[in-house]
Amino acid sequence: MSTEDKLSLKEQGALVIDAGLCAIPVVGGSLSALYFGAKQEKRFKRLERFYNELKDKLQEPSAIDFDKIDRSALASIIEEINEAVELDFTESKLDYLHNCFINSLSEGAEQEHEKKKYFISQLMKMSELDISLLTGLYKADSGECYKYLKSDEPDASDFNAALERLKSGGLVNSSLHGALTPGISWGEITAFTLSDFGRDFVVFCLEQRSQ
Known part of the structure; x- marks a missing residue:
């Protein structure tokens, strides 16, 4: 069997689920059809809404010279966006995914496509607080x-944890900014600033370029 003929893990998983449901006596086949029918319908509806709203944001077709771009790289970015849309999204993330798609159509955006795909996957994991902190640093x-x-300030644990998540994702840098004295934690004297990687994330995912 060639590499192209091999089933992906996702496809193998779907077959296992289908086989398991179909094995249930009497009603198995009906359950399988119901499960996969509803699942695909929800995904289709999400994609349909995504592209219906996206076309309203595209003032005019982007002038892309497909002879000068890496088509497979661009396709892999769009596929990552589609998979994110199919899985689920909040209202705000729908707008951000529109940004990703539109920004992917600009000249040279297909370059560093693995980084862009990573950005999209990170976006889908982020909380509203994570995004707010990034945009705050970008505009600062x-x-x-x-x-x-x-620790005694409101929402301190959520705020501090968000900074650490962004740092672990490479989106912010941290550096010592103060003296370590009794009763002060490392976090209180650590300065968190936007990294170049984080700036690229904001530009690609959170900021829409003009058409």
Whole structure:
């Protein structure tokens, strides 16, 4: 069997589920049809809505010279977007996925496509707080940063955890910004700033380029 003929893990999983449902006596076949029918219908509806709303944002067809771009790279970015749409999305993330699609159509956007695909996967994992912190740093004046909130401040644990998530994803940098004294944690004297990687994420996912 050639590489092209091999089933993906997703396809293998679907076959296992289908076989399991069909094995249920009497009603198995009906359950399988119901499960996969509803599942595909939801995914189709999400994609349909995504593209219906996207076309309203595209003022005019983007002038892409397909002879000068890496088509397979562009296709892999769009496939990542489609998979994200199919899985699920919040209202705000639908807009961000529109941004990703539109920004993918600009000249040279298919370059570094693996990074762009990573950005999309990270976007789908982010909370509204994560996104708010990134956009805040992106719009901040040079030298501004975030620091840990003290444990007795409202929502401190959520805020501090969000900073650490963004740091682990490479989207923000951290550096020592103060003296370590008794009673002060490392987080309170650590400055979190937007990394170049994080800036690229904001530009690709959160900012829509003009048509």
